[in-house]
Amino acid sequence: MSSPGMAGIVFISAITLGVAPATLKHSSSRRRVEKLGDSKTRDSRCSSAGAAERLNVGEERVRKLNPRLIYCSISGFGPTGPAAGRPAYDSVTQAASGFLGLLINPENPRVVGPALADSITGFYAAYGILGALHERNSTGVGRKVEVSMLEAMSHFNLDAFTHYYSAGEVMGPYSRPSVSQSYVMKCADEKWVALHMSSPEKFWQGLATAIEQPSLFQDPRFSDRDGRIQNQEALIQILGGIFAKHPGAEWCRRLDAEDVPYAPMYDTSEALEDPQAKHLELLVSAKHKTMGDFRTVRPPVSFDGQRSTEVVPPPVLGEHNEEVLGALRGRVESVRGGVEAVDRVPCGEPVILSR
Numbered sequence: 171m172s173s174p175g176m177a178g179i180v181f182i183s184a185i186t187l188g189v190a191p192a193t194l195k196h197s198s199s200r201r202r203v204e205k206l207g208d209s210k211t212r213d214s215r216c217s218s219a220g221a222a223e224r225l226n227v228g229e230e231r232v233r234k235l236n237p238r239l240i241y242c243s244i245s246g247f248g249p250t251g252p253a254a255g256r257p258a259y260d261s262v263t264q265a266a267s268g269f270l271g272l273l274i275n276p277e278n279p280r281v282v283g284p285a286l287a288d289s290i291t292g293f294y295a296a297y298g299i300l301g302a303l304h305e306r307n308s309t310g311v312g313r314k315v316e317v318s319m320l321e322a323m324s325h326f327n328l329d330a331f332t333h334y335y336s337a338g339e340v341m342g343p344y345s346r347p348s349v350s351q352s353y354v355m356k357c358a359d360e361k362w363v364a365l366h367m368s369s370p371e372k373f374w375q376g377l378a379t380a381i382e383q384p385s386l387f388q389d390p391r392f393s394d395r396d397g398r399i400q401n402q403e404a405l406i407q408i409l410g411g412i413f414a415k416h417p418g419a420e421w422c423r424r425l426d427a428e429d430v431p432y433a434p435m436y437d438t439s440e441a442l443e444d445p446q447a448k449h450l451e452l453l454v455s456a457k458h459k460t461m462g463d464f465r466t467v468r469p470p471v472s473f474d475g476q477r478s479t480e481v482v483p484p485p486v487l488g489e490h491n492e493e494v495l496g497a498l499r500g501r502v503e504s505v506r507g508g509v510e511a512v513d514r515v516p517c518g519e520p521v522i523l524s525r
Contacts, residue, residue: 222243229241229243229314233312233314236312237310237311237312238306238310238311238312239312240299240302240303240306240312240313240314240315241312241313241314241315242295242298242299242314242315242316242317243314243315243316243317244291244292244295244316244317244318244319245258245316245317245318245319246258246259246262246263246318246319246320247263247266247318247319247320248316248318248320248321249316249318253266253320258318258319258320260285260286260287260288260319261281261287263287263291263318263319263320263322263323264286264287264323266320266323267287267320267323267324267326267327268324268327268330268331269286269287269323269326269327269330271342271343272327272330272341272342272343272345272346273343274343275343276342276343286323286326287319287322287323288319290322290323290326291317291318291319291322291323293322294317294321294322294325295315295317298315298317299315301315302315329341329346333345347402348399348402349399350366350367350368351365351366351367351368351369351395351398351399351402352364352365352366352367353365353366353367353406353409354435355409355410355413355421356410356413356414357413357414357416357417357418357420357421358414358415358416358417359417359418359419361417361418361419361434361435362418362434362435363413363418363421363422363425363432363433363434363435364432364433364434364435365377365425365430365431365432366431366432367398367430367431368431369395372429373429373430373431374387375387376425376428376429376430377425377428377430379428380421380424380425380427380428380430381409381412381413381424383412386408391404391405392405418434422434442467450477451468451477451479452467452468453465453466453467453468454466454467454468454479454480454481455481456480456481456482456483457483458483460486461483461486464481464483464484466481468481
């Protein structure tokens, strides 16, 4: 968890590290957690509002142990305000930010897709931490980094807000796809192909050649960008009938030959088997001592052409209890004066961290 010259370990949360949350109920375990902030802590996050303070590992307390500490706090709706205490989950904050309404099919209204708010909030927190680390190189002083899921998703939804405040129009689930001229077409073999035609006329001419309909885009309804936006439903019907005549592989061959922006619409069993995905070594694996083989997608960033292809399997609950807390036992017991000072501070009621 530590590297020479890095000034620190990263303490994300007991759950993330594979430490059984119940261990934090005990004052001895809390003292060990506090020692994480004694000299080398970079980042601390707790899962529920106020949990860190109730466990006596809040930002104000641990910063006294180490002014260089960078402390990251992630919440659902922010630390204060009328909704601060409300429980927050992915779909809840997607809805509150206006983003979920851009995904819901009006004909079949139900929540779809992955947990975007969870992941996106993590990315915003990460770049906040990196910014604080960069500043600390100059100042020597850490920062408290705060981000809520509501703030993260509202900023991620910037395009819709920009459009509303500039044009006075509320975007819906089909607004951007119609303007960007995005399509998904079902092929003869039940495979799907995605198209993103955008504005350049060369894309439309290439599509006309690929589908063997050279006069289609001479139709006044589809002859220019505005017409294609206004008549997208009619164009979808026409293209749908054409794409249904050949299998997906044939359409991919034709579209590729004409330089049309396309991709097969893979499911998760297919995406990483694509030749380009294999070339990029997106699928990586490792072996866990009890769970066996673990496979996942590698981080997407390369440095100086070097990809990160090593991965550590996720821990089982409690796997790192001794590794994280036990390694600190000697330090805690050797600094008895510090331990006695900690013991004199009220620890409050036991709290189990939870999502």
